[in-house]
Amino acid sequence: MTKDKLPHRRLLPAPGARRVGYSSKRVVQVAAERMETQPRGLRVLHVVTASMSVSLMRGQLKFLREAGFEVAVAAAPGEEFTAKARAEGAQPILVPLTREMAPLRDLVALFRVYSILRRMRPVIINFGTPKAGLIAGLAARLSGVPCRVYTLRGLRCETARGLKRQLLLFTERLACACAHRVVCVSESLRQKAVSLRIAKAKRTVVFAYGSSNGVDAGLFRPTVERLRMAMILREEKGIPKDAPIIGFVGRLVADKGIGDLFEAYLTLRGRFGDLRLLLVGEFEEGDPVPTAIRERIERDPNVTITGFVKDTAPYYQVMDVLALPTQREGFPSVILEAHAAGKAVVAYRATGTVDAIVDGVNGILVPQGDAMELAEALSTLISDRGLVRTMGRNGQERVEREFQPMRIWSALANTYVRMLEEKGISCAGIRLEKAWPCEAENVQEALR
Structure with missing residues (x-):
């Protein structure tokens, strides 16, 4: 034995x-x-x-x-x-x-x-x-x-x-x-x-x-109440009603590509004057974002940092598109949550993200570490609301069917x-x- x-x-x-x-x-x-x-x-x-x-x-x-x-x-x-x-x-x-x-x-x-x-x-x-x-x-x-x-x-x-x-x-x-x-x-x-x-x-x-x-899709579905809460959050954060918003949900650390995301945001700000960056999370000391980049992020008036949030569901309805320029994942739950919320996602082609996104169907995958390609993909979605809706709907259907x-x-x-x-x-x-x-x-x- x-x-x-x-x-x-x-x-x-x-x-x-x-x-x-x-x-x-x-x-x-x-x-x-x-x-x-x-x-x-x-x-x-x-x-x-x-x-x-x-x-x-x-x-x-x-x-x-x-x-x-x-x-x-x-x-x-x-x-x-x-x-x-x-x-x-x-x-x-x-x-x-x-x-x-x-x-x-x-x-x-x-x-x-x-x-x-x-x-x-x-x-x-x-x-x-x-x-x-x-x-x-x-x-x-x-x-x-x-x-x-x-x-x-x-x-x-x-x-x-x-x-x-x-x-x-x-x-x-x-x-x-x-x-x-x-x-x-x-x-x-x-x-x-x-x-x-x-x-x-x-x-x-x-x-x-x-x-x-x-993921329980019902927890993130765009209900009337969540849309109402999203409007309240926009007002509280001082975000104009029609301003396009790039969102991020997760730990604010280097591995999540926060530096590349901020660079892409700065590139797009010249094209979209009212562009906002919404960071739903908080900075962490382990694997820290470089100090110089963090200070610029915290000083930028068009960047909103929420800190830790228990219920992220309303925040998905605030943003127009989710960005996840992560260097590595297991399987990013935030992508499933964003899809359940009806949002398109742009992410780096990394371990884990390639399983969560069907490129061109429910989001866009770009080469890892390429902030310019990240900016171009985000620009494509911000400029085409119809494409965003189609990708968001495809994402919802896949989440409800497979996850x-x-x-x-x-x-x-x-x-x-x-x-x-x-x-x-x-x-x-x-x-x-x-x-x-x-x-x-x-x-x-x-x-x-």
Whole structure:
């Protein structure tokens, strides 16, 4: 009998574990102990680095719980993490994960995750985002979790250079080596991971047409209320009613091409006098936009920076076109959101964007790093409202047809069942609908 097939034994909590605080000297284990006292079920633990990443799994955890799994989610402490997890019916667990490299803190996090796994004894662990992939992957392998899944949502190494690139490549390879399945959120990302020898092709899978969690089109559809809110936002930001607006939604960092976007905007300002640039997001210190460019952006009176926004839906109705000159993606959800909102998108031809945009149908793809081509594509759409409407409508239809969240949830749950059955673990209590045809084929391909 292999280590992965060893039967799970119930482990008692450590003495005094009821008094637990979030500090460098104690293991955060209240949630794990709480699950330990419950009757045994098929326990699934999802681990991400940042608490805000739980939003990437909205609806997914609830679907798994309703299918019969016992679900927990672990992440670094953050605003509303506990509430979001419990809204999904998942048990929240705090672990000290950080996005950037921090060797000592990472070692502490590894020990804590390992300790939590030894107490929880999940049958499945799904780790995503680079740091969680490395730490949770190692901890899961060391603790003998039977079924290990790595959700690959992007490759930071694509835009890194020198020693940092080599280190990121090593950590991604190690995370993938710890997993039985590597779920890639897009086909182009899968191909990139295989070509960089990060993951073996036979272990990789893409569910349906890709994306991290699909998109609920109804949350972004241009309803009367959202259009009314968009008009109010225009007035609040002092934007003239007929002024064309280029929009961006996401983190304001160098990898997202903020510098190129600002350059394209400056090029177009001479052609469109009232042109506005709407940046829905906030600047971050990790991978920062060059200081000189950031200062020019912040001084420009025709550039609006919203800061962090909980509900981006109304902002899509403010803009005329979405721009995403990103250097790399896994599968950009903002493109699906913009399409659901009826907006055309211009993006760089990068990993992930090529899966989200059908060039010339629901948006325009331009060569990566070419700010002049980016400006020309944006100019084409700003000048042709009819083309924008056609592309927006095409995008809406594709989102509603191919990117329903249920496709991803169904494929993931069926993958879990197949993996458990491979290990000889009974799934008698799991209630699942038959997988959608497209992802059923993909899952079967990955299992060969």
